[in-house]
Amino acid sequence: MKSVYSVTAFFSIILIIGLVYISYFNVYQTDDYIYAYTTGKLGFIGNMQEFYLNWGGRYFGYGYNMLIPLSKDPENILPKIYPVFLIFSFIAVSALNFKEFFKYSWLQALGKGVALFLFYTVILTNISEHFFWFTGSNVYFLPVIISGLLVFFCRKYNDTNKKMWYGLVLLLIFILMGSNEILALIVFGMIIYWNTQNKSARARIMLMVGLSGILISFLAPGNFQRMTESQDVFYVKWFKRIIYFGADTTYIVIKTAIVIPLFIKIFEKELAEITDRYDFKKLIIIWMISFLPLLFLGFIMNSIGRQFENIIFFWLLSSSVILYMRFGKIKKFWIFSMIIMLLPQTNFFPEKYKNFNISFNINTIAKEILYTDLKAYDREISERVHILKTTPSDSVVVDKIKTVPVVLYFDEMSSVSETRDYVSMQLERYFNKKYIRTK
Numbered sequence: 001m002k003s004v005y006s007v008t009a010f011f012s013i014i015l016i017i018g019l020v021y022i023s024y025f026n027v028y029q030t031d032d033y034i035y036a037y038t039t040g041k042l043g044f045i046g047n048m049q050e051f052y053l054n055w056g057g058r059y060f061g062y063g064y065n066m067l068i069p070l071s072k073d074p075e076n077i078l079p080k081i082y083p084v085f086l087i088f089s090f091i092a093v094s095a096l097n098f099k100e101f102f103k104y105s106w107l108q109a110l111g112k113g114v115a116l117f118l119f120y121t122v123i124l125t126n127i128s129e130h131f132f133w134f135t136g137s138n139v140y141f142l143p144v145i146i147s148g149l150l151v152f153f154c155r156k157y158n159d160t161n162k163k164m165w166y167g168l169v170l171l172l173i174f175i176l177m178g179s180n181e182i183l184a185l186i187v188f189g190m191i192i193y194w195n196t197q198n199k200s201a202r203a204r205i206m207l208m209v210g211l212s213g214i215l216i217s218f219l220a221p222g223n224f225q226r227m228t229e230s231q232d233v234f235y236v237k238w239f240k241r242i243i244y245f246g247a248d249t250t251y252i253v254i255k256t257a258i259v260i261p262l263f264i265k266i267f268e269k270e271l272a273e274i275t276d277r278y279d280f281k282k283l284i285i286i287w288m289i290s291f292l293p294l295l296f297l298g299f300i301m302n303s304i305g306r307q308f309e310n311i312i313f314f315w316l317l318s319s320s321v322i323l324y325m326r327f328g329k330i331k332k333f334w335i336f337s338m339i340i341m342l343l344p345q346t347n348f349f350p351e352k353y354k355n356f357n358i359s360f361n362i363n364t365i366a367k368e369i370l371y372t373d374l375k376a377y378d379r380e381i382s383e384r385v386h387i388l389k390t391t392p393s394d395s396v397v398v399d400k401i402k403t404v405p406v407v408l409y410f411d412e413m414s415s416v417s418e419t420r421d422y423v424s425m426q427l428e429r430y431f432n433k434k435y436i437r438t439k
Contacts (some may be wrong), residue, residue, distance in 0.1 A: 183310045261333040
């Protein structure tokens, strides 16, 4: 029986090594440039105001991105080391919680943290934007790590009742409300549920802090400027919303159902302890919090994308507890989970709906390392940046990037024969050019 743990540990370690290797070739992209440019032009406060009024309400996520030191990093060092920092931060915070909740040694806790990272990675919809896009990772990956710290602080506060832990809980709640709307809805749902179980003044303060943060984030004028109102009649609009909700939920159910047998097998001891502490009704309520962001995204008619990854992870965790409680024997099918996780991405859907194709990312990462000339990609990007920095003319035409990786985040500029796109506009502003295109 130890074979399943050994094989999972092997794949986890190989996966981490592969991601660290790929990170070495990561570079700044798209919004990284615009954050650096607008902050330099408007200042931090001015740029925060500009984003809030015209782009969105993620006051922490956007604010953190405005500190990006792109102009002071000519060697592109930060995008190469930052994904590694986030990956090991996730593992460290996970280990911290395993040690705190299940009284493991540090070595045992780290082993569990590494295994959890494997499951986290295989359920991601888009690892390029989640791990390797610098400003994107601060909106999608960093909040997950912060939420892990929140869980730890809540545990310490619950055990000690000390004001220090309570203050940290309030701080992280406010940060998360302004980091990512999906995770904000999940955390806020948990706070609401906690308030139904706890009538203390401190619980009410947590609720007010969460509500204040979520209102600041969701009611930002920039959110409404970016949203496009459907021109469909009332009943068609709501039919589409139901379809989006159903399709998104179906995707999440299928993807997590494949992984859950192996997840239950690896984390059986932890799941057993959790089910001993909580009754089935409470666990169902916690699982149903997953539907808050699903309903929200269905309402705005948003299909599967990078913003769904926090839902999938929460769904995996909460569903596994419930299924272990009622159908624990599905752990016997762990071998099928492992085999399917190693398969390449399906190709059932057209480009517009490609994110509905199911990929568990391991196969994709392996192909990237084995077949993509990542050194050539890094070299081509460096040469392009050098040309844009040193060419005195305000009109520059550069070669297209020939080596385009799958795992690393990349968005090409428009060519001379195409209409100016968002990427060209960003680079023109940052490099102080009137015209930048590809041949």
